[in-house]
Amino acid sequence: MPSIFERISLKPTQLRTVAERRFDDARYLCDSGWNRHANGVLYLGGFVLECLLKAKLMERYAMLLSPGRRANWSRHDHRRYDLCYRWHDLASILEELPDVLQSISSKDSSGRLTRSLRALCGEWTVFARYSPRTATMMEARKFLLQIEELKSWLR
Numbered sequence: 001m002p003s004i005f006e007r008i009s010l011k012p013t014q015l016r017t018v019a020e021r022r023f024d025d026a027r028y029l030c031d032s033g034w035n036r037h038a039n040g041v042l043y044l045g046g047f048v049l050e051c052l053l054k055a056k057l058m059e060r061y062a063m064l065l066s067p068g069r070r071a072n073w074s075r076h077d078h079r080r081y082d083l084c085y086r087w088h089d090l091a092s093i094l095e096e097l098p099d100v101l102q103s104i105s106s107k108d109s110s111g112r113l114t115r116s117l118r119a120l121c122g123e124w125t126v127f128a129r130y131s132p133r134t135a136t137m138m139e140a141r142k143f144l145l146q147i148e149e150l151k152s153w154l155r
Contacts, residue, residue: 009085011065012055016155019051023151030144033137039128041140045147046090046124052154053093053121056100057084090121104153113153116146 010018026044029037058064063077064084073081083093094101094117105114120143 009067012058015051015055015058019048019055019151022051023048023147026144026147030137030140035134035137038135038137038140039131039133041137042124042135042143043128045140045144046120046126046128048147049120049124049150049154050088050090050093052151053090053097053100054084056097056154057093060097060099088126090124091118094118094121100154113150117150117153120146120150 022044026041026048029044030041057080061077061080063069063073064081067081067085070078070081080096083089083096101114101117104117105111108114
């Protein structure tokens with residue numbers, strides 16, 4: 001039986017499936033109402049956003065789908081590879097996807113969704129998994145609602 005710990009390269013559709021599953025996990029923890037699970041909700045919610053943005057990055061830069069051929073890549077291509085496969089910097093990933101921001105902005109006359117996406121990408125960090133601090137479930141619910149609203153724009 002394959003291990004969930006196996007290192008594999010995912011395609012954008014697979015990343016979206018992972019995002020949906022982790023969103024369901026975050027929702028389950030959130031629905032528990034227990035504050036001790038609030039950090040898990042925040043971490044998983046940000047991870048959902050990361051998966052969706054990385055799927056967009058792969059679609060935008062097709063060379064990321066076959067990273068074995070990197071010899072002739074530009075410096076920017078190598079940076080995109082690192083963003084996709086090594087780093088968890090959502091704000092930097094979003095910088096590589098101006099078309100995503102433009103698409104959301106064109107349908108979001110108030111700018112609220114665009115601001116929300118930028119704020120979440122700037123705030124969330126993989127280091128949340130190490131934090132000794134405890135968020136409240138109220139914060140976690142608000143965060144997860146924002147993620148849920150943005151998911152449809154990032155599919």
